[in-house]
Amino acid sequence: MTTKVAFLGLGAMGAPMAVRLVRAGYDVVVWNRTAARAEPLTTLGATAAATPAEAVAGAEVVVTMLSDPAAVTAVAEAVAPALRPDAVLVEMSTIGPDGTRHVRELIPASVGMVDAPVMGSVDRAASGALAVLAGGTPRDLARVADLLAVFGTVTECGGPGAGSARKLVLISGIVAGVTVVGETLALAERLGLDDPRAVLEASPLSGLAARLFADGVDFSAEMAGKDLRLAGEVLDLPVMAAARQVLESAPDQDADLGAAVRAVNQKR
Incomplete structure (x- = not known):
């Protein structure tokens, strides 16, 4: 049946x-x-x-x-x-x-x-x-x-609970990492590197850089910030708290994580 x-x-x-x-x-x-x-x-x-x-x-x-x-x-x-x-x-x-x-x-x-x-x-x-x-x-x-x-x-x-725990660990690292790589891109642009995106994609940061520029995805800044908030309720995590503040400052909270991070850094 x-x-x-x-x-x-x-x-x-x-x-x-x-x-x-x-x-x-x-x-x-x-x-x-x-x-x-x-x-x-x-x-x-x-x-x-x-x-x-x-x-x-x-x-x-x-x-x-x-x-x-x-x-x-x-x-x-x-x-x-x-x-x-x-x-x-x-x-x-x-x-x-x-x-x-x-x-x-x-x-x-x-x-x-x-x-x-x-x-x-x-x-x-x-x-x-x-x-x-x-x-x-x-x-x-x-x-x-x-x-x-x-x-x-x-x-x-x-x-029970092991899946939720692993997801929170992994997604918190990815969200914070994409946020930091977004700032790394802004630094590369300010320093005048030729093709800063290519520099990141050819480096050990390639995975996070790919997520920063990913197409066809929909993981909003609001939801990413929510996940970092959940992590912060478990443990005091200053870097992740700072990443959350960046995401909360994104002008479009419905925008995908990568687009939201890029939008924040474009205002710098």
């Missing part, structure tokens, strides 16, 4: 991920706070629900892909009474280990939970090339292994 999946959150990342589940043959019910975002999914065969609780009714797997801890908490509170006792909640948002633990406390003990945030942007979400960082009990991980593989390469990171 086809597995029924509730997918909650159809933002820049959630929408292409939900599309992949529909095309993989899952029985998908979708919900989004802005209902119009569900319409393209219904043309592909998904069912749209009016509320999160309606979406999860009868679902064997529930996937959440939302913006921040507050949004995930609100949805978890809304769906908790409606979850099947044997369902598995797959939390794929970036909310950190503390946020993951809070969600675990909100849902019934009989419901399984896997934290599986992802690395990669909308281009990789659409092509199924995300890096999925999964944490959970062996039983829960096994139950959703095939579903997670639809999104990309799955790395089992350890017990």
